[in-house]
Amino acid sequence: xxxxLTPQDTIERGLALAAAEGADGCVVLxxxxxxxxxxxxxxxxxxxxxxRGSSVTVIATVGxxxxxxxxxxxxxxxTEDSLREIVSAAIATARSAGPAEDARxxxxxxxxxxxxxxxxxxxxxxxxxxxxxLGESLKQAxxxxxxxxxxxxxxxxxxxVGSSTGLRLRQALPRxxxxxxxxxxxxxxxxxxxxxxxxxxDVDALALDTELTRRLGWASRTVSVxxxxxxxxxxxxxxxxxxxxxxxxxxxxxxxxxxxVFSKSGGGxxxxxxxxxxxxxxxxxxxxxxxxxxxxxxARSSGGSSSVFDNGLTLQATDWIRGGKLxxxxxxxxxxxxxxxxxxTPDIANYVVSVDGGAGSxxxxxxxxxxxxxxxxxxxxxxxxxxxxxxxxxxxxxxYLVEGGEVxxxxxxxxxxxxxxxxxxxxxxxxxxxxxxxxxxGDYFSRTATPPLLVPDFNMSSxxxxx
Amino acid sequence: MSLSLHRRALSGxxxxxxxxxEVDASFLALPRHQLAQxxxxxxRDLGATYAEFRLERIRSESIALRxxxxxxxxxxxxxxxxxxxxxxxxxxxxxxxxxxxxxxVRVAEQAVNMAQVSRPINAETIELADEPVYDDVTWLxxxxxxxxxxxxxxxxxxxxxxxxxxxKADGVAHVSVHVATIHECKYYANTAGTSYTQQRVRIGPxxxxxxxxxxxxxxxxxxxxxxxxxxxxxxxxxxxxxxELAQIPGWLAEKLAAPTVEAGEYDVVIDPTxxxxxxxxxxxxxxxxxxxxxxxxxxAGTSFATTDKLGxxxxxxxxxxxxxxxxxxxxxSTVGYDDEGVAGQQWDLVKDGILVGYQVDRRMAKKNxxxxxxxxxxxxxxxxxxGHIPIQRMANVSLQPAANGPSTEELISRVKNGIYIVxxxxxxxxxxxxxxxxxxxxxxxxxxxKIVGQLRDVAYQATTTDFWGSMEAVGGPQTYLLGxxxxxxxxxxxxxxxxxxxxxxxxxxxxxxxxxxxxxxx
Numbered sequence: 001x002x003x004x005l006t007p008q009d010t011i012e013r014g015l016a017l018a019a020a021e022g023a024d025g026c027v028v029l030x031x032x033x034x035x036x037x038x039x040x041x042x043x044x045x046x047x048x049x050x051x052r053g054s055s056v057t058v059i060a061t062v063g064x065x066x067x068x069x070x071x072x073x074x075x076x077x078x079t080e081d082s083l084r085e086i087v088s089a090a091i092a093t094a095r096s097a098g099p100a101e102d103a104r105x106x107x108x109x110x111x112x113x114x115x116x117x118x119x120x121x122x123x124x125x126x127x128x129x130x131x132x133x134l135g136e137s138l139k140q141a142x143x144x145x146x147x148x149x150x151x152x153x154x155x156x157x158x159x160x161v162g163s164s165t166g167l168r169l170r171q172a173l174p175r176x177x178x179x180x181x182x183x184x185x186x187x188x189x190x191x192x193x194x195x196x197x198x199x200x201x202d203v204d205a206l207a208l209d210t211e212l213t214r215r216l217g218w219a220s221r222t223v224s225v226x227x228x229x230x231x232x233x234x235x236x237x238x239x240x241x242x243x244x245x246x247x248x249x250x251x252x253x254x255x256x257x258x259x260x261v262f263s264k265s266g267g268g269x270x271x272x273x274x275x276x277x278x279x280x281x282x283x284x285x286x287x288x289x290x291x292x293x294x295x296x297x298x299a300r301s302s303g304g305s306s307s308v309f310d311n312g313l314t315l316q317a318t319d320w321i322r323g324g325k326l327x328x329x330x331x332x333x334x335x336x337x338x339x340x341x342x343x344x345t346p347d348i349a350n351y352v353v354s355v356d357g358g359a360g361s362x363x364x365x366x367x368x369x370x371x372x373x374x375x376x377x378x379x380x381x382x383x384x385x386x387x388x389x390x391x392x393x394x395x396x397x398x399x400y401l402v403e404g405g406e407v408x409x410x411x412x413x414x415x416x417x418x419x420x421x422x423x424x425x426x427x428x429x430x431x432x433x434x435x436x437x438x439x440x441x442g443d444y445f446s447r448t449a450t451p452p453l454l455v456p457d458f459n460m461s462s463x464x465x466x467x
Numbered sequence: 468m469s470l471s472l473h474r475r476a477l478s479g480x481x482x483x484x485x486x487x488x489e490v491d492a493s494f495l496a497l498p499r500h501q502l503a504q505x506x507x508x509x510x511r512d513l514g515a516t517y518a519e520f521r522l523e524r525i526r527s528e529s530i531a532l533r534x535x536x537x538x539x540x541x542x543x544x545x546x547x548x549x550x551x552x553x554x555x556x557x558x559x560x561x562x563x564x565x566x567x568x569x570x571x572v573r574v575a576e577q578a579v580n581m582a583q584v585s586r587p588i589n590a591e592t593i594e595l596a597d598e599p600v601y602d603d604v605t606w607l608x609x610x611x612x613x614x615x616x617x618x619x620x621x622x623x624x625x626x627x628x629x630x631x632x633x634x635k636a637d638g639v640a641h642v643s644v645h646v647a648t649i650h651e652c653k654y655y656a657n658t659a660g661t662s663y664t665q666q667r668v669r670i671g672p673x674x675x676x677x678x679x680x681x682x683x684x685x686x687x688x689x690x691x692x693x694x695x696x697x698x699x700x701x702x703x704x705x706x707x708x709x710x711e712l713a714q715i716p717g718w719l720a721e722k723l724a725a726p727t728v729e730a731g732e733y734d735v736v737i738d739p740t741x742x743x744x745x746x747x748x749x750x751x752x753x754x755x756x757x758x759x760x761x762x763x764x765x766x767a768g769t770s771f772a773t774t775d776k777l778g779x780x781x782x783x784x785x786x787x788x789x790x791x792x793x794x795x796x797x798x799x800s801t802v803g804y805d806d807e808g809v810a811g812q813q814w815d816l817v818k819d820g821i822l823v824g825y826q827v828d829r830r831m832a833k834k835n836x837x838x839x840x841x842x843x844x845x846x847x848x849x850x851x852x853x854g855h856i857p858i859q860r861m862a863n864v865s866l867q868p869a870a871n872g873p874s875t876e877e878l879i880s881r882v883k884n885g886i887y888i889v890x891x892x893x894x895x896x897x898x899x900x901x902x903x904x905x906x907x908x909x910x911x912x913x914x915x916x917k918i919v920g921q922l923r924d925v926a927y928q929a930t931t932t933d934f935w936g937s938m939e940a941v942g943g944p945q946t947y948l949l950g951x952x953x954x955x956x957x958x959x960x961x962x963x964x965x966x967x968x969x970x971x972x973x974x975x976x977x978x979x980x981x982x983x984x985x986x987x988x989x
Binding site for chain 1 (some may be wrong): 497499529531534536537538539540541542543544545546547557558559560561562563564565566577578580581582584585587588589591619620640641677679681682683684760761763764765766768770795807809854855856858893894895896897898899900901902904906924926928930959960962979981983984986987988989
């Protein structure tokens with residue numbers, strides 16, 4: 001018989017089954033998700049969806065020789081009957097594995113105040129205000145012979161974590177974003193805007209279209225610019241495109257093993273090294289207002305500086321880079337010990353880049369630039385050389401010539417080859433940090449805040465014909 | 468210098484070899500027919516003019532070792548149902564996870580509701596190209612050993628052995644191993660009467676050796692591509708692991724000590740272990756009709772190969788013949804039927820260097836029937852799970868070899884001053900598929916037709932039509948290899964697709980080579 005369980009029941013029964021079958025420890029994670037989306041192209045809706053998902057991950061631990069082994073099994077659509085099979089499989093997997101290198105005592109804890117609450121959910125109703133204004137903007141674009149393409153997504157993830165050591169945690173996180181591209185009638189020019197949101201009450205499709213129209217207007221004059229090193233204003237979205245990649249390279253184990261830009265020549269990590277003479281910082285904090293992230297470690301597998309034994313570990317605000325100096329790398333309890341730092345600093349699903357004294361907006365940096373480029377966003381960013389964190393990628397949907405502090409026309413696209421670590425050492429101007437939405441990574445890492453930056457010599461390696 | 472690949476007989480295996488694999492019994496035990504009937508009937512009752520139902524179960528296993536120690540071993544399963552409808556000329560899609568008739572009905576209702584909410588912003592009446600009805604048919608991919616029947620400990624033992632071989636070699640500081648296996652079961656039914664059950668198995672291994680010198684570090688990965696095969700792939704069927712693992716430490720040491728490349732224009736011979744990725748990015752995506760029509764303009768991008776150029780665009784040199792297919796054995800995009808109930812097919816995309824075809828789904832086939840010259844979809848609809856809507860995804864897009872064509876060594880012999888490129892690494896291409904840049908695992912300097920040693924810090928950069936136009940020769944069938952990827956991303960919300968690209972070695976003239984150290988300003 002198919003009996004669906006509540007998240008809390010799943011966890012309690014899973015832990016009880018694990019104990020009954022002889023597991024030394026157990027962690028059960030239940031994730032309930034709901035999402036709804038709208039997608040449009042050529043001024044009409046193309047697809048949509050309303051999805052509900054559920055997943056259960058059972059991590060069983062057993063003694064293994066002189067250590068502890070872990071077995072991990074994940075399933076969606078778990079029923080009372082299938083839960084027993086999952087727990088048994090996790091224990092069997094643990095028993096067949098050798099001692100885990102990252103084994104540590106499971107995290108202790110208590111029952112959270114909101115433990116008993118049901119999962120939160122989103123519905124298509126979240127677009128109650130947005131959808132009509134989107135419809136209006138699509139009609140308006142049709143009348144004005146512009147074309148709009150875009151995507152709006154809203155999701156709510158409610159995560160429950162329970163352990164044989166008493167941990168009972170629950171947290172619900174909403175997340176939304178909209179990304180919209182405009183093109184002129186002959187498709188020769190394009191512009192892009194994007195923003196993250198928690199509930200779409202603060203997103204106005206008509207206002208987004210107004211900004212797209214303004215930028216498309218900048219293409220009334222077009223200018224060819226050669227490849228080379230150009231003074232370039234990167235708005236917060238483009239800075240997030242680059243800095244998110246840097247953030248993901250902060251893995252302490254990889255650095256310790258001599259595989260990243262944060263590895264020290266001859267061995268060890270570069271913690272303590274000065275990366276930039278500028279007063280630039282990167283930090284994460286799960287409690288950041290508007291960028292809230294899970295407040296505890298969540299690991300469905302071990303790897304690098306992530307450990308299944310750390311599930312539920314309270315995440316503390318962490319300075320990765322402070323005043324230009326590398327302060328911390330991402331570590332589990334295991335890798336913290338390995339690389340010789342006093343405490344674990346697991347990854348957190350948000351970050352803020354800030355520059356002391358940074359003030360003003362992208363427009364202010366443009367106003368201070370005599371001759372250079374304004375780039376909207378970056379795309380298809382991939383690592384070329386891990387030793388320098390050299391990244392390649394393209395400009396996209398809006399590169400503009402700046403002359404005398406004003407946008408003077410639209411410019412061709414470029415391929416770039418640049419290192420975000422080097423950029424932190426080379427920028428010569430910075431604005432205030434604001435919430436940003438990365439074009440490249442924002443669909444699954446949208447909790448970022450970054451400043452606009454002025455880079456005096458951004459390396460445009462070649463011209464791209466794309467428009 | 469290319470890897471010699473032999474199919475090796477599986478001998479002494481302790482595992483069941485499914486000479487005639489069967490659909491997993493536990494999937495067949497699910498109430499797929501009842502769920503489909505409940506959902507499709509509810510959609511009809513609510514006025515849907517068309518509806519389709521999918522029940523999908525995707526099992527995936529990921530095993531990772533670091534320095535021969537098991538780092539993680541995960542076993543996941545994604546199971547759920549989905550309903551897509553056309554209601555009042557508008558798509559509506561919904562998905563759920565509970566496998567009950569009540570949930571199937573609820574999901575159908577939600578799909579219709581999505582169509583109704585979306586109707587005011589839909590300016591196009593959705594119509595689909597016709598397709599014959601396939602009544603309760605079954606299709607399975609070609610493999611010998613279901614990876615999920617092999618004990619985990621046996622898999623880890625084999626991978627530990629592979630890792631140890633590298634870790635014990637001089638100059639290798641660290642070794643990382645990762646193997647992903649996927650077992651996909653799908654039941655599909657639509658209101659036209661088609662229904663099928665389909666099972667596919669695929670595997671993606673990667674083994675990388677890392678070296679750390681005083682002033683730099685580097686790595687060397689295996690070139691074994693992901694494949695539509697079972698666990699037999701890891702024991703030598705379809706790839707010669709013994710030979711490749713034995714050579715990696717030497718290749719890595721040579722690379723670490725190699726001279727840096729002098730940037731400039733070179734003739735290049737590209738091995739299929741690298742060229743598959745260039746095909747993927749510059750041909751595979753560029754010949755997707757949804758991109759050419761602008762549907763991906765906000766995300767994955769569009770294509771320079773627009774519909775007005777069909778039949779006239781000079782994509783490359785006359786030796787260029789590229790096919791799309793969903794039928795090749797062991798292909799990652801090979802299916803019996805796609806996610807709109809269309810049977811797998813093969814067709815030309817580029818013939819004699821001219822753009823002649825696209826990859827399409829049923830909606831695009833109907834809307835562009837005159838352009839395409841056929842009323843039928845070529846079967847390129849795919850959703851990566853029950854939780855996602857089917858979209859046009861990539862077929863196996865392959866560059867055909869020349870009958871009686873040259874070997875890789877013969878291609879190299881035609882080069883006076885050039886580079887032979889092996890294995891894939893970094894990749895990037897612009898939003899319209901013009902400008903690309905790739906690196907690789909190994910770069911061999913060619914002087915007077917002979918390889919004289921490795922180079923480092925190499926990337927090649929080109930514009931798609933210039934690059935394929937510079938292709939002077941393609942190798943023969945003896946150089947042909949199926950490459951591919953498990954992780955091709957597209958669409959919003961983002962979906963991951965697996966796809967194979969077959970190709971021979973090929974010779975290109977005057978390709979721009981960058982020095983990546985100089986690009987970094989060092």
